[in-house]
Amino acid sequence: MSSRLGFRFLNNSRFAFRNASGPFRRSGAQGRRFQSSDAGAAEQQSTFQRLWNGPVGVKTVHFWAPMMKWALVLAGVSDFYRPPEKLSLTQNGALMATGAIWTRWCLIIKPRNVLLAAVNFFLGCVGVVQVSRIYMWQRSQQGSSVEAAKELEHETAETAKGVASQAETAVKKAAEKST
Incomplete structure (x- = not known):
C-alpha cells in the first residue's frame, strides 16, 4: 500500500510541476525550466544599462574602488x-604581496x-619589477663595496707609505743640519 502511495505522490508531483505557473513553467519556444523573470529582463537591457545596474556596475563601490586603485599602478609605473x-x-614588497x-x-x-582582479594583477606585476630592480641594485652594491673597500685600502696604504717616506727624509735632513 505504501509503495502505491509513494508512486501516486510522485506522479502527482510531476503533473503539478509540468503544469505549474511561475518559475517552474516552461516559457514558450525557449523551453527553459526554472527561469526567473529577471533573466528575461537582463537579456533586453542594453550594454550601458547592464553596466549601470549590474552587481559590479558604475553605481557600486565594486566599480569605483578598482578605478581609484589604478592610481597606485600608475604611480608604480x-x-x-x-x-x-x-x-x-x-613598500614595493607590500604592493607585490597585496597584488598577489x-x-x-x-x-x-x-x-x-574581474576589474578589481585585473588592477591587482598589474599592481603585483609593478611590485615584482620594482622589488627585482631594488634587489639587483643591492647585489651590485655588495660586489662593488668589496672592490671599493680594497681600492680604499690600497690608496690608504700608498698614502701612508708616502707620508712615512716624507717623515724619514725630514728626519734625515734635520739630523744632517744638527751635525
Whole structure:
C-alpha cells in the first residue's frame, strides 16, 4: 500500500510541476525550466544599462574602488624612472604581496570582480619589477663595496707609505743640519 502511495505522490508531483505557473513553467519556444523573470529582463537591457545596474556596475563601490586603485599602478609605473637606491623595498614588497593576494581573492568573492582582479594583477606585476630592480641594485652594491673597500685600502696604504717616506727624509735632513 505504501509503495502505491509513494508512486501516486510522485506522479502527482510531476503533473503539478509540468503544469505549474511561475518559475517552474516552461516559457514558450525557449523551453527553459526554472527561469526567473529577471533573466528575461537582463537579456533586453542594453550594454550601458547592464553596466549601470549590474552587481559590479558604475553605481557600486565594486566599480569605483578598482578605478581609484589604478592610481597606485600608475604611480608604480612612474617609479620605473627613479633610481633603485631611492625606492623603498618594504613598500614595493607590500604592493607585490597585496597584488598577489587580492588578485586571487577577487576571483573567489561574490560578485566576482574581474576589474578589481585585473588592477591587482598589474599592481603585483609593478611590485615584482620594482622589488627585482631594488634587489639587483643591492647585489651590485655588495660586489662593488668589496672592490671599493680594497681600492680604499690600497690608496690608504700608498698614502701612508708616502707620508712615512716624507717623515724619514725630514728626519734625515734635520739630523744632517744638527751635525
